[in-house]
Every structure is written in structure tokens, then in C-alpha cells.
Amino acid sequence: MWTDNYIGLPFVPDGRDRNGLDCWGLVCLVYKEQLGIDLPLCKGIFVNQSIASLKKAARAYNIGKEAWQKVSTPTPFDVVMLRTGKYIWHVGVIIDTRRMLHILSGINSMVEEYTGMLWKDRVEEYRHYAR
Numbered sequence: 001m002w003t004d005n006y007i008g009l010p011f012v013p014d015g016r017d018r019n020g021l022d023c024w025g026l027v028c029l030v031y032k033e034q035l036g037i038d039l040p041l042c043k044g045i046f047v048n049q050s051i052a053s054l055k056k057a058a059r060a061y062n063i064g065k066e067a068w069q070k071v072s073t074p075t076p077f078d079v080v081m082l083r084t085g086k087y088i089w090h091v092g093v094i095i096d097t098r099r100m101l102h103i104l105s106g107i108n109s110m111v112e113e114y115t116g117m118l119w120k121d122r123v124e125e126y127r128h129y130a131r
Contacts, residue, residue, distance in 0.1 A: 002034055003101050009109040016041050023091050026103045027079055030093050035077060037129060067131045074126035080114050081124045088124045 006029070012020025021029060024042055031037040071078060074094040082090040092102030092114060100119075103109040114123055 006109055011103050011105055021103055023103055026109055027091055027093055068127035069130040071126050071128045079127045082122045083124045
């Protein structure tokens with residue numbers, strides 16, 4: 001499966017390559033390598049776990065939003081937007097009808113169920129790259 005090449009990559013705030021990634025960096029890497037699409041890297045936004053950094057990440061998801069179509073039923077390579085607290089600041093790449101590839105601070109990239117107990121109530125929306 002295509003995800004095998006991405007499992008276990010290390011988390012690094014503001015990371016944008018295989019040496020270390022944050023959640024948006026992982027989306028950018030997957031889109032570049034699997035789909036040949038260069039997404040905006042949005043460097044310098046998620047530099048740490050501070051509230052200020054999380055707010056910047058939440059605002060950054062509105063940048064270029066016109067390139068993303070909101071969908072009710074995600075398909076592989078769509079992006080799931082996840083809320084933690086009152087902000088949408090986490091994203092994952094849809095694999096199938098129940099799983100996503102994502103990465104979190106302190107945890108290497110992994111496959112996890114977005115329909116499972118931990119994430120199902122945090123899913124805010126799904127986005128399909130429409131450009």
C-alpha cells in the first residue's frame with residue numbers, strides 16, 4: 001500500500017521533508033510524491049505547541065481554501081480537517097472509508113481510524129483538492 005512509505009516518519013514542528021514533518025508537511029509530501037501536486041508549504045506557521053502557533057495554523061487553513069472543495073464523503077487522498085478544542089489545526093490524508101495517515105507532536109506518522117473513538121467527534125470537514 002502507498003502508505004507504507006510514509007509510516008514512521010518523525011514529527012518536527014514546521015518540518016517539510018522526510019527528516020521531519022508536522023501534519024501539514026506530511027500532507028504536502030504525500031501530495032507531491034503520490035499525486036505530483038505542489039501544495040503551499042506554509043513554512044513558519046506551526047513552530048511549536050503554543051496557543052499562538054496553533055492559532056496561526058488554524059488561520060493558515062483558510063489560505064488557499066478556494067483550491068479545496070468541501071466534500072461530504074471523502075475519497076483517498078482527500079484531507080480530513082480535525083478540531084482540537086475550538087480550533088481546526090490538525091489534518092490527515094484519507095486512505096479509505098475509515099483510516100487516515102497523519103502525524104502528531106511526539107508521535108511518528110501513522111495510520112489511524114478517523115472514524116474511531118479518538119477522532120470521530122473531532123472531524124470538522126473533508127476537503128478535496130480541486131485545482
